[in-house]
Amino acid sequence: MRLSRRELTIAAGLILAFVVPLTVTLLLTGSEAASSKPQAKAAPVGVHRLVLPINTDDPTTMRALISTSLNLPKYYQERNEAFTIEVVAYNAGVHMLRADTSPVKDMLRILRTVNTNIRFVVCDATKLGMERQEGRPVILIDGVDLVPSGPGRIIELQEAGWSYIRS
Numbered sequence: 001m002r003l004s005r006r007e008l009t010i011a012a013g014l015i016l017a018f019v020v021p022l023t024v025t026l027l028l029t030g031s032e033a034a035s036s037k038p039q040a041k042a043a044p045v046g047v048h049r050l051v052l053p054i055n056t057d058d059p060t061t062m063r064a065l066i067s068t069s070l071n072l073p074k075y076y077q078e079r080n081e082a083f084t085i086e087v088v089a090y091n092a093g094v095h096m097l098r099a100d101t102s103p104v105k106d107m108l109r110i111l112r113t114v115n116t117n118i119r120f121v122v123c124d125a126t127k128l129g130m131e132r133q134e135g136r137p138v139i140l141i142d143g144v145d146l147v148p149s150g151p152g153r154i155i156e157l158q159e160a161g162w163s164y165i166r167s
Contacts, residue, residue: 047082049162053154054093059103062096065167066107073115083117086157090123090150094130097122099139108141123150 050072052065069085076083095101097120102108112118124146130138147153158164 047084048076049157050083050085051154051157051162051164052085052087052167053150053164054087054089054096054167055091055150057092057095057101061167062104063107065096066104066111068165068167069111069115069118073117085115085118086153086162087118087120088123088147088150088153088157089121090126093150094122094126094138097140097144099141102141105141112143120144121147121150121153123153124148126150 052068054062054065056062065087069087072085073083089097096104097108099105108120120141120143122140122144125148127138127140127146154164
């Protein structure tokens with residue numbers, strides 16, 4: 001059976017009517033649309049947030065906290081994921097951030113240069129108690145912020161979704 005010229009023209013027109021739009025759609029949407037397998041897209045990663053409490057004047061515990069503060073950011077940096085830390089000092093842990101009694105102040109200086117996404121805070125209630133007991137102002141190392149309550153700050157951060165690791 002031979003097709004007439006008219007029938008061939010109609011068949012060619014119908015084929016072009018479907019092929020051209022399909023080709024244009026595939027070109028505009030990229031190769032993912034042409035793939036028969038669904039591609040899993042990576043979920044957007046938020047910022048990993050960690051609160052580290054310090055409530056002891058034990059230098060070994062302070063060094064462990066510093067070690068955690070150095071190593072975890074490297075882990076997330078290798079994965080191209082944002083990471084931030086807040087160190088909350090209260091009770092005897094305030095000694096870690098005091099200019100006159102910190103056994104790790106040189107290590108803290110290094111930590112700050114390596115990890116710029118770290119914040120240090122001191123419980124103002126503890127600081128005021130130390131000042132009353134010692135009869136003089138307590139001077140903190142540079143760049144330390146005050147919060148009204150160290151334990152209260154930890155609770156607020158955890159309620160806001162921050163992770164908590166005890167050193």
